[in-house]
Amino acid sequence: MAVTAVSGSVARPIPRLRRMEDERWLAFALLVPTAVLLGLFIAYPFVEGVLLSLNSTRVGIKGEFVGLKNFDKVWNDSIFRTSVWNTFWYTGVTTVFKLALGLWLAILLNRHFRGKALVRAFILLPFIIPTVLSTFAWKWMFDPTFSVINWTLFQLGFITQRINWLGDPDLAMTSIIIVNVWRGVPFFAISLLAGLQTISPELQEAAAIDGARPWQRFWHVTWPLLLPVTMVVVLFSVIQTFADFQLVYVMTGGGPANATHLFATYAYQLGIGTGLLSEGAAVSLAMFPFLFLIVVVQLLYIRRVETR
Amino acid sequence: MIEGAAWRKWVFYNIPLILFVFVLLFPFYWMIITTFRPDGELYRPWNAANYQPFWTNNPTLDHILYLFEETSFGRWMLNTMFIAAVSTVISLFCGVLAGYALARLNFPFAGGLGTVIFVTYLVPQTLLFIPLAEIIRNFQLGDTPWSLILTYPTFLIPFCTWLMMGYFKAIPKELEECARIDGASRWKAMVYIILPVAVPGILSAGIFAFTLSWNEFIYALVFLSSPDQKTVPVGVTSELIRGDVFFWGPLMAGALLGSIPVAIVYSFFVEHYVSGLTGSVKG
Numbered sequence: 253m254a255v256t257a258v259s260g261s262v263a264r265p266i267p268r269l270r271r272m273e274d275e276r277w278l279a280f281a282l283l284v285p286t287a288v289l290l291g292l293f294i295a296y297p298f299v300e301g302v303l304l305s306l307n308s309t310r311v312g313i314k315g316e317f318v319g320l321k322n323f324d325k326v327w328n329d330s331i332f333r334t335s336v337w338n339t340f341w342y343t344g345v346t347t348v349f350k351l352a353l354g355l356w357l358a359i360l361l362n363r364h365f366r367g368k369a370l371v372r373a374f375i376l377l378p379f380i381i382p383t384v385l386s387t388f389a390w391k392w393m394f395d396p397t398f399s400v401i402n403w404t405l406f407q408l409g410f411i412t413q414r415i416n417w418l419g420d421p422d423l424a425m426t427s428i429i430i431v432n433v434w435r436g437v438p439f440f441a442i443s444l445l446a447g448l449q450t451i452s453p454e455l456q457e458a459a460a461i462d463g464a465r466p467w468q469r470f471w472h473v474t475w476p477l478l479l480p481v482t483m484v485v486v487l488f489s490v491i492q493t494f495a496d497f498q499l500v501y502v503m504t505g506g507g508p509a510n511a512t513h514l515f516a517t518y519a520y521q522l523g524i525g526t527g528l529l530s531e532g533a534a535v536s537l538a539m540f541p542f543l544f545l546i547v548v549v550q551l552l553y554i555r556r557v558e559t560r
Numbered sequence: 561m562i563e564g565a566a567w568r569k570w571v572f573y574n575i576p577l578i579l580f581v582f583v584l585l586f587p588f589y590w591m592i593i594t595t596f597r598p599d600g601e602l603y604r605p606w607n608a609a610n611y612q613p614f615w616t617n618n619p620t621l622d623h624i625l626y627l628f629e630e631t632s633f634g635r636w637m638l639n640t641m642f643i644a645a646v647s648t649v650i651s652l653f654c655g656v657l658a659g660y661a662l663a664r665l666n667f668p669f670a671g672g673l674g675t676v677i678f679v680t681y682l683v684p685q686t687l688l689f690i691p692l693a694e695i696i697r698n699f700q701l702g703d704t705p706w707s708l709i710l711t712y713p714t715f716l717i718p719f720c721t722w723l724m725m726g727y728f729k730a731i732p733k734e735l736e737e738c739a740r741i742d743g744a745s746r747w748k749a750m751v752y753i754i755l756p757v758a759v760p761g762i763l764s765a766g767i768f769a770f771t772l773s774w775n776e777f778i779y780a781l782v783f784l785s786s787p788d789q790k791t792v793p794v795g796v797t798s799e800l801i802r803g804d805v806f807f808w809g810p811l812m813a814g815a816l817l818g819s820i821p822v823a824i825v826y827s828f829f830v831e832h833y834v835s836g837l838t839g840s841v842k843g
Contacts, residue, residue, distance in 0.1 A: 276667045278665060282658060282665075285657065286654040286657070286717050286721065289710070290718075293711050294683060296695065298688060300694065300695060301688055301690065301691035304691050304694070356576070357577075361577075363573070369830075375580065375581060375584050376826075376830075376834070378587075380822055380823070382792070382819060384775075384797060386587055386591075389591045389812065392808055392811070393587065397603075398808075400613050403613055438584065439837070442838065443837065446834075492684065497686045497777070498778070501797075502797065524690070533690045536688070539686070540687065547682050
């Protein structure tokens with residue numbers, strides 16, 4: 253009532269502004285820029301990608317419709333199968349290590365000590381420095397001839413000859429996993445630390461008074477309360493890792509002998525490197541069902557937490 | 561929490577923490593030391609007798625000079641900065657408006673739209689880069705900064721929207737209602753009352769978006785081709801490796817200098833960055 257009375261005494265608003273008073277029109281106007289950009293550069297490419305994967309386009313050659321032939325071809329491709337296996341192995345192993353080490357680091361940081369703010373700021377560096385640039389530092393540390401890691405192991409007496417970190421297929425994958433864990437631990441630690449800080453210390457004290465050992469206090473008090481944050485962090489990280497490109501591209505480029513390809517690097521090699529655009533698009537899209545599943549799980553989980 | 565003798569505190573807290581910090585920061589130390597180490601020391605086999613890896617007595621600026629004299633490193637820095645800044649501004653603009661609409665306004669499908677934006681937040685760049693490259697070519701945007709300025713918002717807007725929604729929801733509705741009673745229009749109430757209160761959130765989203773776009777690699781790698789148009793991560797990758805030869809000195813110098821702008825932005829706004837990071841996963 254007050255609103256109409258006041259606006260009546262002021263000059264009559266022009267119709268465009270009046271229309272903005274209607275929540276639906278205002279909402280529409282506010283959402284237009286976002287909808288245009290996301291529609292143009294996510295929805296449209298997605299449709300294009302599906303079409304592309306169903307025909308036989310190469311660079312410079314407009315293809316024709318071939319149905320699921322690309323997917324069939326890719327499925328019988330041993331490099332593709334290796335990439336699928338690699339992607340799951342890479343995602344699984346790094347996630348376990350990132351969660352374990354990240355939680356440990358978060359617990360170490362969740363107390364008062366001098367220089368805490370500084371330590372927290374510094375440990376996030378691996379996460380904020382552009383991945384490609386820090387990965388080059390690792391590649392240089394893993395260099396077959398000039399590796400500082402080999403030098404250290406040699407000086408400590410652990411090895412007598414060099415370890416060819418990136419030259420051996422299994423070791424190359426392990427090296428890539430190490431770098432991914434190194435980059436991901438700060439993200440886990442800081443997010444979990446934020447989760448830990450919302451848990452009231454009184455709960456810990458109460459459990460301690462009741463005679464719970466430190467391990468029991470963690471497992472029965474802290475962990476259940478931390479679980480919602482943990483789930484979200486893990487699922488975010490799983491998606492990022494599953495679709496990773498930069499790290500493998502810089503460290504090995506998918507080598508040696510195509511042994512360390514992931515979905516994304518193999519799609520790049522086929523689509524951009526070789527110019528087989530349709531096959532590349534098919535390899536990329538093959539990620540979609542898995543990503544979709546992960547997102548659905550996440551949405552269901554969030555809904556469950558919200559309705560609880 | 562900590563009970564018992566001092567040695568326990570050391571064994572269970574201090575030593576593990578020191579190890580963590582050491583491992584997390586060592587690659588950056590290695591970057592710095594390589595940048596200033598002359599080639600003669602750099603390419604000495606790891607098992608050579610007089611190898612002294614952790615220090616150099618003959619620091620040199622050769623690698624940094626090489627970057628600026630022999631490559632377009634300066635251009636790459638400016639390109640990256642321009643692209644990151646403009647796409648951040650675009651994303652903030654869109655994200656703030658959309659976040660406000662989704663958090664505050666009643667309209668049909670509001671919940672559904674929120675979910676759609678959350679889902680696009682999770683679409684990785686590697687899923688769509690091949691068709692997107694075709695689209696960029698059809699729009700005549702290939703090899704221009706605009707190919708990135710217009711595509712980076714696809715992963716920045718959902719993030720900004722998500723973060724801003726959280727912020728707007730935390731601002732009490734009464735604040736806006738007061739302004740409306742005093743005669744402000746909806747639009748004015750939003751711009752003059754709610755946005756100023758949400759500045760910390762906007763700053764967090766902006767810092768985070770800036771670091772994300774500085775970090776982006778695959779779009780820049782695929783959409784840009786001429787050396788002068790490249791961003792730092794792509795330029796370093798493509799121009800400092802010739803065939804099998806890695807120019808490690810300039811490479812590390814490029815990695816170091818290319819990290820400095822993000823590191824500076826980060827160091828000024830650590831708290832905002834952290835709240836952006838944790839806000840992004842809270843949902």
